[in-house]
Amino acid sequence: MTSSLNPSATAAALPYPELADEIEALLSDPTVAVPARIVQALPGGGTLFAMPAVDARVAITKLITLIPDNAARGLPSIQGDIVVFDVATGQRTALLDGPTVTSRRTAAVSLLGARLLAPRRDGPLLIVGAGVQGRAHLEAFAAGLGVREVRIASRNPASADALVAHARTLGLDARRVDDADAALAECPLVVSTTPARQVALRGTPRDDAFVSAVGAYTPQMVEWAPEVCRDLAARGTLVVDTRDADHEAGDLLQAGIDVTAVPTLADWLASPRPVRGPVFFKNCGWGGWDLAAARLVSRRQQAR
Known part of the structure; x- marks a missing residue:
């Protein structure tokens, strides 16, 4: 079952001290692979980013847009999601709010x-x-x-x-x-x-x-x-x-x-x-x- 977390739920799931600990652990994990991100220019000056990453248990793809002049529209400049998959089964397990994670x-x-x-x-x-x-x-x-x-x-x-x-x-x-x-x-x-x-x-x-x-x-x-x-x-x-x-x-x-x-x-x-x-x-x-x-x-x- 996929858990779809809104911005507040995504934030609650990522306490800063624990997230810093996880980042430190990831840096010494030899199973981590992070291909180069895809950066696609959009008409009007925006950018689409596609960022995959994987370890022995979890695979993700982050899809976000950056629209610098969105403030004039009353919208966030960064929008998008992170899709999380279980490596063993291929099942989608979570959908996280991209700007909150960022x-x-x-x-x-x-x-x-x-x-x-x-x-x-x-x-x-x-x-x-x-x-x-x-x-x-x-x-x-x-x-x-x-x-x-x-x-x-x-x-x-x-x-x-x-x-x-x-x-x-x-x-x-x-x-x-x-x-x-x-x-x-x-x-x-x-x-x-x-x-x-x-x-x-x-x-x-x-x-x-x-x-x-x-x-x-x-x-x-x-x-x-x-x-x-x-x-x-x-x-x-x-x-x-x-x-x-x-x-x-x-x-x-x-x-x-x-x-x-x-x-x-x-x-x-x-x-x-x-x-x-x-x-x-x-x-x-x-x-x-x-x-x-x-x-x-x-x-x-x-x-x-």
Whole structure:
């Protein structure tokens, strides 16, 4: 029987700490296979993504659309689903809300990165970009690291204020900041989740900072100034989520950094090494993270 989970049910099935654990487990699972995703341009400027992935027990296909100007229509920019199959029987076992999985698994990857790499985990946390990913990362770092202080920066003050209000409902000490570069001085945890159409951050992170850069996931996109990325490469630690970042990590590519020489999360797990701060973690996205979400949902279903 197929379980069709709406956005709220999908979110409830994917607690951030457990999802980060599942992502970590997936990175050491030799049965995982993730073919290259299919990216199909759509008339009008949108994009269709088809992303399969499989392990010894679960197979998925993620089908989502990205329509950048959907906000003007009152619609989400990302829409779609993840179909989950049982490998042994071929039966469809679940249908998950695609945008919900995308937001939660992306934030859980950043959470895992912070667990492994952050010199300091106590915050305050600075979130630059107050959209869907900003909210997901706020929730993930609160649930998974116990962060209690949050600073929110956005080019849209109303969006920042709305996320501050949400943070306060979670019992967090939250406030809006209008100068993200200045706020870097007081925040050892930083997450950038902007639309990445232009440089949003030119300041220098603290020596004990952990930065998760999320917004720029194509070579043309950028959030962090190239000179900042080069400085971090010279005096700190760079890590990427997967080898897909070699051709997707816009911030690093535009800084002229050889991304192929930067270790991945899987490299770090296989061969832990001392962390030299500040840490810049480039979170580009990968179909394996969606597979991790499907694995967690499947296991929770079986436990019921």
